[in-house]
Amino acid sequence: MQSDYGYFEEAQLGKPYDLKLLKRLYPFTRPYRLLLFGSIGLVLLITALDLALPYVTKIAIDRYIVPQTASEMLTIDAGVKSEERVIRTDLNDPQQQTLVNKYRKLFTVEGTTALIPYQALSKLKKSDLALLRKDDVAGVTFISAVFVILVIINFMLNFVQKMIMEYTGHMIMHDLRIRLFGHIQNLATAFFTRNPVGRLVTRTTNDVQNMHELFTSIISMIFKDLFLLCGIAVVMLVLNWKLALVSFTVLPLVLYASINFSRRARGIFRELRVKIAEINIRFSETIGGIRVVQLFRQEMNNYRMFKRLNHENYLAGMKQIHVLAIFMPLIEILAAVAVALVIWYGGGRVITGAMSLGALVAFISYIRMFFRPIRDLAEKYNILQNAMASAERIFLIFDSQDKLSWPDAQKGKDLSGLQQIKVVRFENVYFSYVGDENVLKNITFNINTGETVAVVGPTGAGKTSLINLIPRFYDPSAGRVLINNRDIRELDASVFRSKIALVMQDPFLFSGTIRQNIFQGNHNLTKAEEQFIIEASSCQPLIDRLASGLDTALTEGGSSLSSGERQLISIARAFARNPQLILFDEATSYIDSPTELRIQQALEKLMKNRTSLVVAHRLSTIRNADRILVMNRGRIIETGKHVELMKQKGFYYRLHQLQNGNQMTNVD
Ligand code: UTP
Ligand code: MG
16 A cells, blocks of 8 residues: 655655545634634635725726816806816815916806816916815825725734634644644554654654645635635626726636646646655665665765756756746736736727726726736645645545554453453464565464563564564464453553563663653652662663763663663663563673673563563573473474473574584673
8 A cells, every 4th residue: 555665655646636635624624613714704805905905096096186077967057068077166165266266267167166177277387276176185195095094904904814824724733733643653563664754754744734834825815816806807897897808808818828737737746746755765764874875885876866866856846947937927928918908998998088097097906916816826736736745645644554453442441350461372373564474473372470481583583573462563464362361452452561561672762861761750659669670670880870870861762872771771661660471572782791691680580470471582591481482484393491492402402502602702
């Protein structure tokens, strides 16, 4: 299903615009529905304000800046031609009265109003003209104020809308990340052998971040653009439907260009992402294995490979630029053509008086506004695509089938017979990591209370794999593992895991202090008990050597300690759990004799009166085991006590001879 490399996974992703994906995202937005709707409502208001601005300009021009044509009624009475533009004065105003008297010949008086034709205005002195048109000046001032107020309101609404949207986006991202983390943490161990850490880190960081962008910028932009485009179309049609239709003639071309663009961009954007993923993987692999790279002098090879990837990335990037560099200017040109059409057709109508100048100016503004979201389409498209790809990858993790099947709640709660681990039994167990390459074959044995069972065998025999089945890190592919005669798949893992201590072959320590690592948040222990554990696990000399003792902080993975020291600390950790069953996987790495002796002593104390399963590499460790299972290639080939096995002169005997030969330099 999933392959081991992020870029293959990326390459096999399906259609990014799957409606199913959106449907699956919906539940995450549910708790924030009201906020989302509120913000969409605000977007509606903001769009209305955006639409209002050119209209306000139109009012300023038509009502105040360009003089109006005389109305029918006035023209008949005052003898002015109806298409003639006139300025009206109010004779009740003494200042205007004086003006009318001063230029008596130019005015036609009609009741309390005097009219002066537009053409005659040039004969007036500039100061007189301002006085004469003071109402218009006041009107223009008023409209400007309205304009500014609208812009300020728009600004505030935008701010509130943005805050709501960001908040919602962050909350959704927060929920998504928590869910993802919880989900990943509960996945079976097998999942982690298939998915490199780097990939999972990307899922919970980058991919979740991309979703955030989807919710914040894209959703509001989609609504805003949609409202804006529809709104502009309606306003233009209402203002002057003929001119609107004329300017719409470029739309088929715009549509064609956009569809064409998205079709090409999709493949190219994806290719670019794949290349970036490849680069990331190559880089992290190199850094992770830097010692091997340097030791085997692979730098040059690696360098060439990286260079090739980098070049491919550049090529993909150029392709993207190429498409963008055509699309964006193309839309600009189409917008310009639309404006030209408006000037040509609309300008003609204004000249013949069939349309007002204000309407023409507003039209030009609207056309510009109309093309802006289309031009930005490319950028949004990219964000949308990224977000969808991220969503798909996140859901791939949510869908991953690597979860071990847990017993239903009813059965899980049934703890009867689990208070004490009495007997652990493997029954015809087969197990494989991948496919049907069994690394464990037909394994059957028992561990009874208080017994120490040892497992020995050459490297790769399956010893660690066998141990991993008991805490249920993996499930057998056939056969059963039983605790107290019950299949562990029917038991609540958290219950039996709490009774098991595992000392791993390569113990993992967390970053934090030694104290935190040993006691793992168990605060119920008294100082004396803590001290007892430290001593019993032979950790005292190690702790004494460190400047801050128990409170020494460890680096990630405990890499500041030697593997022997890590093993000692993990024995102490096992002690602190006071387990009923001990699983001990002896370290393969070379450990000096004093440390080894200490580990052995600690182990003996730990195993005393407890049930244990011990994997041993140094056969001396397990002389006293109640039973020794000798493993080879996934099978148990011999069983018995040390003395019996030695007598058999079989595989164990040969292993022993081999080791003793080697151990001339070792203690035994
Ligand atoms: P084990 O890890 O069980 O071997 O792997 P072992 O007996 O403990 O070996 P040493 O002594 O510690 O070295 C058994 C087989 O399972 C495979 C290994 O390649 C080996 O052949 N394996 C192990 C996997 O395929 N995947 C894993 O994650 C681990
Ligand atoms: Mg092992």
